[in-house]
Amino acid sequence: MGSKSTAKRADALRSIDAIVQAAAECLGRNPEASLSEIARAAGVGRVTLYAHFASRAEVVDAAMSRAIDRGNEALDAVDLTGDPLVALARYIEVGWHLVDQARALLAAAQRELPAGRIRELHSGPAARVEGIIARGRAEQVFRTDLPIAWLVNVLHSVMHSAADEIRAGRLTSGRAADHITATVLAAFTPPGKPVPEPGAGE
Amino acid sequence: MGSKSTAKRADALRSIDAIVQAAAECLGRNPEASLSEIARAAGVGRVTLYAHFASRAEVVDAAMSRAIDRGNEALDAVDLTGDPLVALARYIEVGWHLVDQARALLAAAQRELPAGRIRELHSGPAARVEGIIARGRAEQVFRTDLPIAWLVNVLHSVMHSAADEIRAGRLTSGRAADHITATVLAAFTPPGKPVPEPGAGE
Structure with a gap:
């Protein structure tokens, strides 16, 4: 050559x-x-x-892939082993900032790309959450009466809902991770078991 | 005249x-x-x-207002008094179908209307949920450590997330209300208290 x-x-x-x-x-x-x-x-x-x-969609896809790659690198630096409550709280602390930073880019992706492609791009972060949830289920601190895929989706929905609340001026960025963690740890608690007290994930 | x-x-x-x-x-x-x-x-x-x-946005606004008016009429027929767990489960049972039916229309609204306007249009349904949550907080079955506005948003996010799961072929319409109810009743449980067993909202 x-x-x-x-x-x-x-x-x-x-x-x-x-x-x-x-x-x-x-x-x-x-x-x-x-x-x-x-x-x-x-x-x-x-x-x-x-x-x-070839198209706007290809540009958006490449930009979103880049953001997710960066997100995966940030998550690589987080210790997600040990107590599943602590691991989930740590995932939320970092993941929440990634969602917050990427919300305009995600809006572009939602207009240009099929939902299946957006889901596929998120498979890296999703796999980490699935791992934490599976461990929490094995240790009986997370519920087993709902599918893992549903619980992963609940976590991501609550994160995005925090971004909406901030945009509406009803939540500060500094309190978002606490709100998300308190909500999700409760949502993941098995029926009949007590909801963890605040700070259980610290 | x-x-x-x-x-x-x-x-x-x-x-x-x-x-x-x-x-x-x-x-x-x-x-x-x-x-x-x-x-x-x-x-x-x-x-x-x-x-x-005058514009596409005005048409979308009128269509969305109409759908919400219909939704409010459907919710008027639901008994939301009594046990807050039962009332919330009933709200979800009816509200979930409304969200599911209106999801394409909502997607149009999200493209054309400011987020504040969409929130304003939803003030009727939101007020009903706020009422149920306030009663549940007074009766100490729902948590008071997170703002009511946040809890309302969590409920609606989980409902929309169910619509996404159905579109992705990972949830059937028939099981959606149960998944949403089980998730939200847990998310709303005060820290230290047990998550309601399935059927608590029946």
Whole structure:
């Protein structure tokens, strides 16, 4: 392979990376950001953008994948072993900030991508929660009368609901993780068992 | 007032009513239904539609208001007095079907209307839930360590999350109300108190 094609390929990779980064930033501020705006922010022309991405949906998909990859890296640094109550509280503490930061980008994804694709992109974070829940069920601190997939969805719904409450000015970002943790630990408690007291997840 | 203007006004009311009904039906099938499609379904011309509605947002707002009015009528028929656990389970049983039926229309509203307006339109159903929760708090069966507004939002988030699970083919419509009730009654239980056994809300 000649050095010319190597250089061209390196150029293309740089352009793609710049476009995906610009898309994550622009869509993260405004879910309706246009492709021209994204190309401008990336410092490339529209022709270059269209050379690498066939549609707006492809750009949104790449930006969302990037955000999720970053999220997975952040979650890699969290100790999710040990007491499932503590592990879940730690997951919420970090995961909540990721959801909060990515909410405009997620709004763009919900307009452009099928629900199944959004679910697929979230399979990394979802697998971590599933692991914590399965351990909590084995230790009889989490309920087994509802499917794991349902419990994962409840956690993510409550996280997104906190983002809505903040947007409505009815919740501060600083209190969100506590509200989510108190709600979800109760929702996951087996029928007949007492709901954990606050601080059980600390 | 002459009989001519009375007749004209009656015509206008009939057109508006036909447009709002057609909008609720068309948007309820497809949140991206066009105004031309809605005019056609209402049996009026586009000019007539634009004579009564200044924008797509106004049409969506009127359709959503209509769906909520119908929902409020359905909820009027439900006995929400007595044991707060039973009252909440009854609210979920009826409210869940309303959410499920209106999910495409709500998707249209989320694209066209500000979040504050959607919240305002839901103030009737929200007030009923607030009433049940306040009674449950007074009777010490629901938690008081989280704000009422947060608990209302949790209930509605879990309902919408059930709609997502059904769309993903992971939950049947018939089991949704049970899942929602079991989850929300646990989420609302005061820390230190046992989560109600299944059937507590029957």
